[in-house]
Amino acid sequence: MAFDYDLFVIGGGSGGVRAARVAASETGAKVALAEESRYGGTCVIRGCVPKKMMVFASSYPAAMEEAQAYGWDVTTGPLDWPKFQQKMAGELDRLEGVYRSILSKAGVETFDQRATIADPHTVKLADGTTKTAKHILIATGGRPTRPDLPNAHLGIVSDDIFHLETLPKKILIVGGGYIACEFACILNGLGVDVTIFHRGAQILRGFDDEARGLVADVMRSKGITIHTGASILEMAPAEGHEANILTGSDASMGADAEMQADLADETSPKGAAIGPIWAKAMNGQEGVFDMVFFATGRRPNTDDMGLEEAGVALKRNGAISVDDYSQTGVPSIYAIGDVTGRVELTPVAIREGMKFVETVFKGNPTPVDHELIPSAVFTQPELGTIGMTEQEAIERDAGPVEIYATSFRPMKQAFADGTDRVLMKLVVDKESRTVLGCHIVAPDAGEMIQLAGIAVKMGATKEQFDATCAVHPTMAEELVTMRHPVRTA
């Protein structure tokens, strides 16, 4: 049977664009791609990239303070938020242009509209036309969610934060994961009074306990209020300010749950309502905030895609079930990236896209390697991590574990009379000497873990770390100079 295309990709984010480009340019496949929003997807348009720009912007007041301690006669004036925002928007436009041009140069035909699955070899576009393809790749990503809570639509989500007309004075961030902690630090740096309500006992669940503890301590020392054991229970317009917030929809407490759930999944309108919102947590903590920001996780974009009708199985959380080669139960349909709910990181989606092309278009079946993925949380200080946490290493029950760790005030801080400490930590298998995990809390820990990650991924032993000469004076030199374990477990 003749198809319109060899490959039809749905979703123009990092994973989809990479797969489409490589399939077209390296294998000569006839490829099309549909994107309903902006090219570049979450990472480029409403995630990693603008977030990192905000990290940079937010770091200047502390840098100025430090500069003063070094003797510089400098002061920080107010941030011109609209100016920064305009520049950021321009940079994102430029990057979106790069993504479009990558596709067109590779000969990928693009459709700027929503696409759904009509059958295992047919895609239906929003304009009603259909296209057939030998293979369909779903790379539709995910979106932020709000908790199922009356008035949840009064809060913003991460997609909205880049479009605020003005910064709030006082914000409540709900959640304690990557996004909550990164934006708590960003907004704090930008001069916003930040409070976190996190339902768990400590922020950054899943990371090494010592590392998350230090990040939390430093965040608190910089003025961020973190309430743990604080599940959000209620929120409502603060008394006397209803008119500022209610914009047509019934936002009263206890409004119809279905409507709330629908609203809860939508991104707030541009410049989402800023007005006093009262919020209360399960543990009794309550307060009035200019804005509530839900950083309570993300959900795969699989709704109304025609997936189940075509026979594609979804997991309970709505993510697409795939095998090690990113193939769904329908042989012609594959899925990569956040929509599969495996590891929600851009470089992982890109790798999944490359392995898909290798498997399907280069005749070399290659599973995706999800082991030992380094990552960084761009808090201030950053947390860089790869491999097992101390707890995971102990729980794997495969022999004793040695912990090498040191926490200190780095030279730059000490000179400026700063109090921030950094942490360098290695989790080592006592018998084989393999470094099972590396955890760094420090300025630029993201850069450090990228490099330390190579050694850990190669299976380096503690002795091989130690055989590497220190680079002095640096913070990371501690990774190769820790002679004695602080404990064995």
Ligand code: NDP
């Ligand atoms: P996370 O899963 O990291 O964090 C979600 C947070 O919300 C958790 O603290 C969770 O608590 C809490 N939560 C979930 N549901 C509720 C609820 N109903 N009420 C209250 N709290 C709730 O998700 P994020 O949205 O922060 O980020 C999504 C993913 O995106 C990350 O997992 C990561 O893979 C990726 N990402 C990566 C970044 C990076 O590489 N630097 C940056 C940003 C995102 P609990 O811990 O108890 O479950």
